[in-house]
Amino acid sequence: MDPEKIRKDFPIFRERPDFAYLDNAATTQKPEQVIDSVSNFYRKNNANTGRGLYKLANDATKIYEASREKVADFIGAEAGEVIFVRNTTEAENLLASSLEFEGGIVLSEMAHHSEQLAWRREAGKEGKELKYIETKNGEISLEDAEIKIDQNTGVVAVSHISNVFGAKNPIEGIIELAHENGALVILDCAQSVPHMSIDVKELDVDFIAFSGHKMLGPTGVGVLYGKKDLLRGLNPYQVGGGMVKSVKKERVRYSDPPHRFEAGTQNIAGAVGLSAAIDYIKKLGLEEIHAHDLRLTGKIKKGLREIEGVNVLSSEKSILVSFEVCGVHPHDVAEVLSQKSVAVRAGNHCAQPLHEELGMSGTVRVAPYIYNTEKDVEKLLEGVKEVLEVFDV
Ligand SMILES: Cc1ncc(COP(=O)(O)O)c(C=O)c1O
Structure with a gap:
């Protein structure tokens, strides 16, 4: 380096x-390669995706879907498990609004507002119990997690790396604890994906969220990963064009994931820029x-x-x-x-x-x-x- x-x-x-x-934890600067990829998309390939039947539109769709594959490969997922969102905040809100589960919510004391508020609002609306795992020496305390996560827990939403302390949390232990108790784990990877390699299958994590702009990519594009089977059971967060198989007066059939969660025209150039950012990171x-x-x-x-x-x-x-x-x-x-x-x-x-x-x-x-x-x-x-x-x- x-x-x-x-x-x-x-x-x-x-x-x-x-x-x-x-101030890279807030956002990173952008290399020429990322700026060029966005600019070239608008100059040479711009069309809406998943709609038009002419060549330019088909090419734009292929480029957008290739970006999804790049992201999937980067985190050890399948392309169908990668949903493009605006940022980590939107990913957390999407999940908190769409996920139906029994039991309470466990957060950590060190949670960024982005994960904390989405789940707190849901807990308030649904009357769910809300608990916070304590912090010990700048990390989530595994001992306290053992107390807070129990048979009544439905969701555990924690950060891989805290944006205040910067150390990796003992998430392997937390994921194991949550799964033993039948709870789902949502991992905020906004501060980890830019710095360390992540394999969602190895971690056996249910959902992860991160933002493109913290890893050399453009603003306005982020990622929600979810296990295939879990995504299939989720209702869409937003509804509209581009996320339906058919719409009749009497009923609507939604598309399969990931498109079910991408209503309306997406940040296509943003996804292209994120793909270029991943290339840059992988090269280093x-x-x-x-x-x-x-x-x-x-x-x-x-x-x-x-x-x-x-x-x-x-x-x-x-x-x-x-x-x-x-x-x-x-x-x-x-x-x-x-x-x-x-x-x-x-x-x-x-x-x-x-x-x-x-x-x-x-x-x-x-x-x-x-x-x-x-x-x-x-x-x-x-x-x-x-x-x-x-x-x-
Ligand atoms: C740990 C963590 N989670 C979530 C976020 C929110 O990211 P965004 O503003 O891109 O949604 C940040 C941003 O600073 C963060 O550090």
Whole structure:
């Protein structure tokens, strides 16, 4: 992995060579290859999919379906198990609205609002019991999961990697526990798919959700994976054109999955861009990407721990680093860093209940990715030292 070379593929870094963009957990920058794939689709192949009978429309359908196959192959699924959605949030809402199940819902304390609110609303509507698994050392506590997941659990919705702590949760154990108790598992993979290889069959997970824009792809396209048999039993989330076999006055027959869940014209160019993003990631290799991320987060944590007044929250194997500068509001830290061309995220990262539990109003989050360099890390650490000087703490 040569981040300096990789940077050359990203127009934003050609415009801003010294920009230390470290907010990749929010969204990643886009390489030329992804931008070109979207632009070329509109220039050369644009037509609606699954409808027209002329060659251009057939070709557009083939390209769209080839993107689905690419995604399926990337996560070890079958193409029919991959539904294109707008993002992780839409995938969670689709499932929470469509899934019919007996029993209560188990979430984790560290849940992003995206998974938390969709399931909480459903629990409220249906009068279902809602439980939260506690956090221990920056990970979901397996011990507490053993208490919270029981015979009365219908759904367990947790994150593979928390967007605040950045470490992989013990999801293998959680999936086993849930299945032993007859519950379904929905795994939020928004922060894991860009960084590590995932095989849905090996994990034996029922559903996963992730967003294209966090893995070099365009905004507005994401993925919901579901086991074939489970998808067949689900009602559509939205209804309209492109998701029906036949519509008569007296009855409607819906298409089979995945098209049953893709009502109306889809983000076709977005799916094409996501396919190009997967090509880019595969060329670099997920193992190399993960090793690079761990190397940089290791340096960041080491550097931050050496600065007096800084408290690092993330644990050893995290792919991102959350921290606080004691006595300084996270927004102020981000502001000072921004003046030095260092972009980080500050706030509660859409995990407000977790921050309440931690007794913090917010944290600063640094999330490196493939194009971040040691120089970026040095700039960040210098910036944090400057924060201490500016605020005299
Ligand atoms: C763990 C996690 N889940 C879900 C989301 C929501 O992603 P999106 O805004 O793309 O729907 C995010 C985004 O930050 C996230 O980090």
